[in-house]
Amino acid sequence: MLEIDDNQLVKRVAQGDEHAFLTLYDCYVSRVHGLTLRILGDPMLAEEATQDTFLKLWSRAHMYLAERGSLLLWLLTIARRTALDRLRLETRRPALSDSKDPARAWQTIPEGNGLPEENRWRSLYFAVQALSPEHRQVIELAYYQGLSQSEIAEVLGWPLGTVKTRLRAAMEHLRQEWGPR
Numbered sequence: 001m002l003e004i005d006d007n008q009l010v011k012r013v014a015q016g017d018e019h020a021f022l023t024l025y026d027c028y029v030s031r032v033h034g035l036t037l038r039i040l041g042d043p044m045l046a047e048e049a050t051q052d053t054f055l056k057l058w059s060r061a062h063m064y065l066a067e068r069g070s071l072l073l074w075l076l077t078i079a080r081r082t083a084l085d086r087l088r089l090e091t092r093r094p095a096l097s098d099s100k101d102p103a104r105a106w107q108t109i110p111e112g113n114g115l116p117e118e119n120r121w122r123s124l125y126f127a128v129q130a131l132s133p134e135h136r137q138v139i140e141l142a143y144y145q146g147l148s149q150s151e152i153a154e155v156l157g158w159p160l161g162t163v164k165t166r167l168r169a170a171m172e173h174l175r176q177e178w179g180p181r
Contacts, residue, residue, distance in 0.1 A: 006071040014061035025054055028072060032079045039083040039144055049086045053079040084146035127178035135170035142167060 006027075012020035032053050037046035056078050064074055128136060141147045141155065149167065153160045 007066045010061050010064045010066075010071060013058065014064075021054075021058055024057065024071070028075055029054070031072065032075055035076055035079050036083040036086075039080065039146070040087060045086055045090065046083070049079065049083040052082045052086075056082070080143075087146055124174075124178055127174050130177060131170055131173060134166055135173065138163060138167045139170050139174075 006024070009020040009024050013024065029050065033046060033050040036049040036053070037043060040046045040049060053075060057075065064071065068074075128139060131139065137156070138152055141152045142149070147155065149163050150160060152158075152167075153163045156163070158166075
């Protein structure tokens with residue numbers, strides 16, 4: 001689906017068009033569910049977070065601004081925040097993934113149909129793989145498990161300053177490797 005089509009569909013969703021909503025749902029549900037499952041680690045909670053994400057699309061479609069990014073990235077941001085909120089609500093944390101096999105974790109996010117934007121999103125995997133193990137670990141804890149820098153320091157037994165430095169360095173490396181092209 002072309003981004004122009006997405007923009008038109010979102011405008012129709014904002015006007016209450018159920019067919020446009022279902023079209024966007026069919027197009028993006030697998031990627032949204034893959035991300036929520038990755039964050040929550042529980043299929044039932046992931047299904048609820050996915051449903052909540054699409055309910056937010058339905059009720060907040062008028063808030064989408066195409067000039068700030070693609071619809072897919074907007075939906076994935078909503079999904080990530082929804083999943084992290086659900087995680088906090090459940091007062092539980094998923095187990096850390098096996099850092100020896102990070103590729104397995106990325107398989108939960110479907111590839112999609114090969115659109116340039118989706119290929120770029122998938123390329124994030126390679127950018128993350130280029131990070132040192134310590135940087136990969138702080139990125140995973142911060143962005144996929146929703147831990148604060150203080151919580152990461154506690155979990156890893158590192159000084160807070162070390163966590164901040166490694167997270168900043170990891171983000172800078174990702175910006176250089178994966179940033180806007």
